[in-house]
Amino acid sequence: MDRKIIEQYEHGGDRLRQAVQGLTHDDMHAFPVPGTWSIQQIVVHLLDSDLVLADRMKRVIAEEKPSLLAFDENRWAKHLAYDFRPAEDAIAMFGLNRKGMAEVMRRLPDEAFARTGTHNERGVQTLEQLVGFAVEHLEHHLKFVRDKREKLGKLMW
Numbered sequence: 215m216d217r218k219i220i221e222q223y224e225h226g227g228d229r230l231r232q233a234v235q236g237l238t239h240d241d242m243h244a245f246p247v248p249g250t251w252s253i254q255q256i257v258v259h260l261l262d263s264d265l266v267l268a269d270r271m272k273r274v275i276a277e278e279k280p281s282l283l284a285f286d287e288n289r290w291a292k293h294l295a296y297d298f299r300p301a302e303d304a305i306a307m308f309g310l311n312r313k314g315m316a317e318v319m320r321r322l323p324d325e326a327f328a329r330t331g332t333h334n335e336r337g338v339q340t341l342e343q344l345v346g347f348a349v350e351h352l353e354h355h356l357k358f359v360r361d362k363r364e365k366l367g368k369l370m371w
Contacts, residue, residue, distance in 0.1 A: 215327045217320075219345055224316035226352045227309025230260060233359045234301065237368060242301055246365035251291065253362050256355050258296040259287060261304040261311075267348045268315050274331040274341045275322065282333040319345065 234242065234253060242254040251259065266285060273280035290296075327342040339347075363369050 215324045215342055217324075219342075219349060220316050220319045222349045223319075223345055224312050226264075226349065227305070227312045229352065229356060230257070230308055231305050232370070233356050233363075234305065235370065237363070237366075241363075241366055241368060243297065244362070244366060246362050247358075250358070250362075252297075253359055254301055255291055255296045256359060257301045257308075258294075258299050258304050259291060260352060260355055261308045262290055262294065263287070263351060264308055264311055264348065267344060267351070268311055270331060270333075270339075271315060271341060271344050271348075272318075274329050274339075274344065275318065275326060277331075280331040282331045282339065284333065284335045 234257060237253065242257075243252050245252055270282045273282065322341075327340060327345075329341050330338050331344075333339050360369070
């Protein structure tokens with residue numbers, strides 16, 4: 215288990231905050247790539263996904279071979295007020311959630327990262343895989359944010 219992933223995971227909060235720095239309300243709600251989510255919707259999706267992933271990680275840490283449920287991200291985006299939830303709050307919650315989970319993971323022995331749960335679509339997953347997925351999920355969506363910023367003429371990095 216390479217514990218550097220815990221630091222990558224934790225610093226995701228800073229990465230998300232930096233990704234939207236300097237954007238206006240109109241920028242956040244724009245659709246520079248038609249048929250895709252706005253940056254606002256991506257931010258709220260990242261929070262909701264991260265909370266689900268944290269729940270899965272907690273279950274794998276604390277329970278014996280728990281069930282891990284999937285969710286429909288498009289239905290969540292449609293029905294959970296993604297256009298209206300304050301992005302600043304979502305970013306703050308995202309960062310605090312990651313900080314708290316990183317603290318838990320730092321205290322775990324290496325063998326805890328081999329503990330498993332069973333996802334109803336992906337099958338058996340280890341804690342290490344869940345943490346890696348969380349890191350990759352953020353990076354996946356930050357690419358979309360970069361693309362949207364570029365199309366808005368607001369590229370930062």
